[in-house]
Amino acid sequence: MIPASLLIIIVPLAAAVPAYILRRWRVIEVIIAALACSFIVGLLARPVDSTLNISVFTISTSAPVNLLGRVLAVRPTDHLPLLLLFAIALVFFLLSLIVAQGWTFVPLGLVILALVSIGLLIRPFVFAALAFEAAAAVAAIMIQAERSGQESTRGAMRYLIVTSLALPAFLGAGYAITLASNITDPALQAGAYNPPAILLGIGLGLLFGALPLFTWTHSVARDAPPLTTAFLATVSIGAVTFFFLSLKQDFTWVRDSADISSICNLFGIAMLLFGGILGWAQRSFGRVLACGISVEIGSTLLLLNHNNPLSVEAIAFSTAARALSLGVLAIGMALIREQAGSDEFSMIGGLGRRQVWGTLAIAVGGLSLAGLPGTIGFVSRWTTARVLGQTDLEILVLTLLAGASVGAGVVRGLAALYGTANVMSARSTSSAIQRRTAVAIVATTALLIVLGITPGITAPVTKAIAENYTYYR
Amino acid sequence: MAAVSDLVAELDRLSRLAATPLLAALAGSTILILLVRNWRIALPALIVQYVVVGIMLARVIPPGVALIKPMAGALVCLALSVAAQRADNQRASRGESVAVERITHVSWRSVPAQVLLRAIATALVLTAAFGATIRFPLPGNARELGLGAYVLVASGILLIAAAPEVLNVGVGLLMFISGVELGYTPLEPSISVSVLLGFMTLLVGFAIAYLTLADGGVLLEQIKVELPMRTLRSRNMAIQSKRDE
Numbered sequence: 001m002i003p004a005s006l007l008i009i010i011v012p013l014a015a016a017v018p019a020y021i022l023r024r025w026r027v028i029e030v031i032i033a034a035l036a037c038s039f040i041v042g043l044l045a046r047p048v049d050s051t052l053n054i055s056v057f058t059i060s061t062s063a064p065v066n067l068l069g070r071v072l073a074v075r076p077t078d079h080l081p082l083l084l085l086f087a088i089a090l091v092f093f094l095l096s097l098i099v100a101q102g103w104t105f106v107p108l109g110l111v112i113l114a115l116v117s118i119g120l121l122i123r124p125f126v127f128a129a130l131a132f133e134a135a136a137a138v139a140a141i142m143i144q145a146e147r148s149g150q151e152s153t154r155g156a157m158r159y160l161i162v163t164s165l166a167l168p169a170f171l172g173a174g175y176a177i178t179l180a181s182n183i184t185d186p187a188l189q190a191g192a193y194n195p196p197a198i199l200l201g202i203g204l205g206l207l208f209g210a211l212p213l214f215t216w217t218h219s220v221a222r223d224a225p226p227l228t229t230a231f232l233a234t235v236s237i238g239a240v241t242f243f244f245l246s247l248k249q250d251f252t253w254v255r256d257s258a259d260i261s262s263i264c265n266l267f268g269i270a271m272l273l274f275g276g277i278l279g280w281a282q283r284s285f286g287r288v289l290a291c292g293i294s295v296e297i298g299s300t301l302l303l304l305n306h307n308n309p310l311s312v313e314a315i316a317f318s319t320a321a322r323a324l325s326l327g328v329l330a331i332g333m334a335l336i337r338e339q340a341g342s343d344e345f346s347m348i349g350g351l352g353r354r355q356v357w358g359t360l361a362i363a364v365g366g367l368s369l370a371g372l373p374g375t376i377g378f379v380s381r382w383t384t385a386r387v388l389g390q391t392d393l394e395i396l397v398l399t400l401l402a403g404a405s406v407g408a409g410v411v412r413g414l415a416a417l418y419g420t421a422n423v424m425s426a427r428s429t430s431s432a433i434q435r436r437t438a439v440a441i442v443a444t445t446a447l448l449i450v451l452g453i454t455p456g457i458t459a460p461v462t463k464a465i466a467e468n469y470t471y472y473r
Numbered sequence: 474m475a476a477v478s479d480l481v482a483e484l485d486r487l488s489r490l491a492a493t494p495l496l497a498a499l500a501g502s503t504i505l506i507l508l509v510r511n512w513r514i515a516l517p518a519l520i521v522q523y524v525v526v527g528i529m530l531a532r533v534i535p536p537g538v539a540l541i542k543p544m545a546g547a548l549v550c551l552a553l554s555v556a557a558q559r560a561d562n563q564r565a566s567r568g569e570s571v572a573v574e575r576i577t578h579v580s581w582r583s584v585p586a587q588v589l590l591r592a593i594a595t596a597l598v599l600t601a602a603f604g605a606t607i608r609f610p611l612p613g614n615a616r617e618l619g620l621g622a623y624v625l626v627a628s629g630i631l632l633i634a635a636a637p638e639v640l641n642v643g644v645g646l647l648m649f650i651s652g653v654e655l656g657y658t659p660l661e662p663s664i665s666v667s668v669l670l671g672f673m674t675l676l677v678g679f680a681i682a683y684l685t686l687a688d689g690g691v692l693l694e695q696i697k698v699e700l701p702m703r704t705l706r707s708r709n710m711a712i713q714s715k716r717d718e
Contacts, residue, residue: 068665130669137676141683148692153639153684160680161633164646168626168653175612175660 001051003063004043005072008082008117011036012110020107030097033106037090037113044083048076072121077249080465081242082117084316085235088323089113092231095327098440099334101225102145109231111138116239120246128243129170132207132236136163139232143224155223159216159232162209169203172196180253193253200247200254201263207240208297210267212274217297221290226330226337229286233293234323237300241315244304249471255307264305269395271298276402279409285333285343285362288409289326292369295402296322299384302395306387312466314383320458321380324451325368328444332361335437336417345413350421352414357434357441359417362410364445368452370407371400375452481536488531488539492617499525499621500599503628503648507595508588510641512557513572519644520550526621526651533615534662541671542654549647549678556682557640560689567690594631602627613659625652639688643681650674 015036019029043059046052052059064073074082089109096105115135119128136159143156173196180192209216221229248255275294282288300318303311333343335358340348352359364375371381381403388396451457502522506515523546531539561571602623611619625648632645654670686692 068668070665126666127669130666130673133673134676137673137680140680144684144687146692148687148690150688153688156680156684156687157639157642160677161642161646164649164677167650168656171653171657175657178661179612 001063002057002059003065003073004059004061005063005074005121006065007043007059008040008074008121009072009114011040012114012117016107016110016114019110020103023103023107026097026100029106030093033093033110034090036110037086037093040086041083041090044074044079044086048074048079067118067122070122070124070127072118074121075246077246077468078120078242080461080468081238081245081316082120084320084461084465085116085238085242086113088234088238088320089231091323092227092235092327095331095440095444096227098331098437099227099338101227101334102147104142104145105225105228105231108138108142109235111135112142112231113235116236119239120243123250124174125243125247126170126174129167129203129207132240132243133163133167135236135239136160139236142228143220143232145225145228147223152223155216155219155221158214158219159209162206162211162214162216166203166206169199169206173199173203190253193257194259197253197257197259198263201257201260204240204244204260205263205267205301208237208267208301210271210297210301212270212294215271215274215294217290217293218287221286221293222284226286226289226333227327229289229293230323230326230330233296233326234319237297238319238323241300241304241319245312245315245469248304248307249469255471261305264301268298268301268305269398271295271301272395272398272402274298276398276405279402279405280412282409282412283345285329285336285345285366285410285413288366288406288413289329289333289369291409292329292366292406293326295399295406296369298402299388299399302399303384303387306391307472308387309466309469309472310383311387312469312472313462314380314387316462316465317383317455317458318380320462321368321376321451324444324448325365325375325377327365328361328441328448329365329369331441331444332358332363332365334358336362345416347422348413348417349419350417352417353421355417357438359414360445361441362417363414364448366410366413367407368448370410371403372407373452374449376448376455377403378452379455477540481540484528484531484540484543485536487528488536490528495525495529496617496620499529500624503624504595504599506644506648507598507628507632508591510591510636510638511572511575512554512640513576515641515644516550516554516557519647520547522625522648522651523547523550526625526655529618529621529655530658530667533613533618533659534664534667538664538667541667542651542674545671545674545678546647546651549674549682552679552682553640553643553685556685556691557689559691560640560685563689563691591635594635595628598627598631599624611656611659615659618655618659622652622656625649625655627652639681639684643678643684646681647674647678650677 015032019032022028046061049062061074064071093106112135115131119131122128140156140160143159144153176196180189180196183189183192254260271294275291275298279288279291282291300315303315335355336348336351337343339355340351368375368377371377384399385396388399499522502518505518509515523543527539527543530542565571605623606620610616611622629645629649629652633642636642636645
């Protein structure tokens with residue numbers, strides 16, 4: 001019997017090898033990645049504790065696998081989050097067909113997917129932190145892609161440094177938990193869980209990149225190909241989010257800890273303020289995207305502070321909504337960068353009339369990220385508001401204003417796109433490619449709007465994710 | 474196999490040495506890396522540091538497992554030196570200053586001031602690390618490992634914060650990871666953690682090697698893609714400035 005947890009790790013890793021070898025043929029590379037992701041999605045779409053017979057092989061969705069003496073297993077709580085992450089990755093790989101994102105995107109994206117899956121599957125969590133650190137090292141190469149030159153490495157280094165700083169916090173928390181669990185007196189034990197709670201809170205904050213003045217969002221959004229930024233902001237951050245939820249599920253002291261709650265609040269509000277204050281005033285789409293990601297990270301941290309089913313539903317839905325919004329915005333940005341060599345507002349004047357599909361993607365993706373009614377981003381903001389509004393109206397207003405600020409940044413960029421022409425086109429694309437791009441962008445933007453108008457389509461998945469967690473009952 | 478078992482036996486023998494020479498070697502290599510930010514000097518010093526870290530780890534875990542650290546470190550330093558050499562070749566072809574020139578032709582105007590500034594920062598950081606070892610000793614019985622951990626973590630953070638070049642920042646990051654390993658291993662001397670931390674060193678080291686190549690302008694594929702974009706960008710900027718005038 002083959003455990004599904006093994007396949008979840010092995011299949012993307014194995015697919016990364018031919019994807020790397022065949023990287024010059026983008027279509028084949030993307031097909032390989034899409035097949036790998038579809039296989040895992042199909043596997044995880046089956047009920048928990050089920051078996052699947054393929055030829056002579058029997059795959060068990062819940063059977064554990066032993067790696068270096070540690071057990072990896074798909075637990076009921078991880079089942080659907082993993083499905084969601086692989087589905088998001090599948091969408092991103094398909095989107096990369098429209099505009100090239102560098103040789104690193106597909107092969108290393110698959111490796112990152114395998115590593116963050118290890119992070120979700122393995123216990124104790126110290127090993128999960130090591131898996132996330134390994135994913136960050138791979139992500140640094142993915143961020144850098146094929147660019148060269150001084151200053152070009154800032155985003156990759158920042159991402160690697162911020163994630164590495166989280167490592168001692170997790171290792172320290174792991175040791176402190178062992179000490180606390182050896183204490184028999186309940187009163188003393190409760191106090192002994194304070195140091196690991198603080199360390200865990202700091203470690204998670206760093207994994208989220210929630211350090212306003214030293215966050216990776218701006219430098220990565222500036223340096224990395226746009227879809228890479230979107231991939232890290234959804235797949236990696238999504239994995240960390242569900243990792244946090246699984247810690248809440250596993251440890252009573254994590255969900256009851258006032259320290260973790262305070263740290264999440266502090267980092268969450270700081271990121272909201274950071275993104276909200278800067279969003280409207282940015283001068284490039286890359287920086288607007290970074291502000292949007294900061295706002296998303298902030299609101300996710302604030303949602304993680306709540307122990308109720310609605311908050312888990314909101315987290316699951318916002319992960320999917322963020323993926324679609326960022327994916328569409330990133331494709332638009334990539335098309336604009338391809339034409340103008342930059343996404344600075346001062347450099348893209350008049351491009352809106354020539355690059356209609358890129359502009360459409362930026363408008364719909366960017367405004368969805370900001371939470372414009374009629375888009376999936378609005379539904380995400382609305383569910384977030386329902387959770388945050390239960391306890392803290394000031395934070396609710398702050399979240400909505402921060403979203404509006406990002407929207408203002410997008411509108412300024414759109415105005416620049418339709419401003420006075422100052423751009424010479426880099427290259428003309430064939431009508432077949434233009435048609436393919438148009439079809440892909442229209443399909444994805446339509447999906448953003450359809451899911452915004454009828455969000456009930458995704459409700460079964462988000463509700464099922466929330467129901468699998470029992471800690472709030 | 475015989476060579477590996479010889480290395481393990483040697484590591485075992487060295488781990489029984491007194492702590493002072495080991496700490497002196499660790500501090501010496503750290504000071505050298507912090508003061509001289511030239512990869513031709515820093516990378517050999519980093520290898521020495523990995524060997525010392527391996528010997529110190531062998532005091533608390535089986536020498537066969539502790540050997541992973543110097544082995545991984547040596548591989549990483551090899552990858553970094555290849556990357557740095559290729560980056561230097563690229564810089565030399567552009568007429569920029571390279572590491573070997575900075576050793577043979579020391580710029581006596583700027584170097585003393587730079588080294589003095591770095592020496593002051595290094596002295597402060599090492600003093601803080603020593604103070605932290607006394608005031609906030611790490612749990613576990615191996616106090617010398619605690620001092621080593623504080624020295625490496627603090628020096629790593631200093632290098633990350635102060636160095637502008639990717640290679641030096643990367644060396645700082647590797648020192649930071651070594652420090653974390655020195656601090657954590659006595660607390661949980663598990664083979665799997667040591668193996669995974671060694672793997673982590675390799676992975677981070679290779680990522681830094683790739684970024685070093687990028688920093689030096691070696692990623693040739695990029696030139697094909699990016700060059701027309703840059704030309705286009707500068708052309709667009711020229712149009713914009715003409716319009717502004």
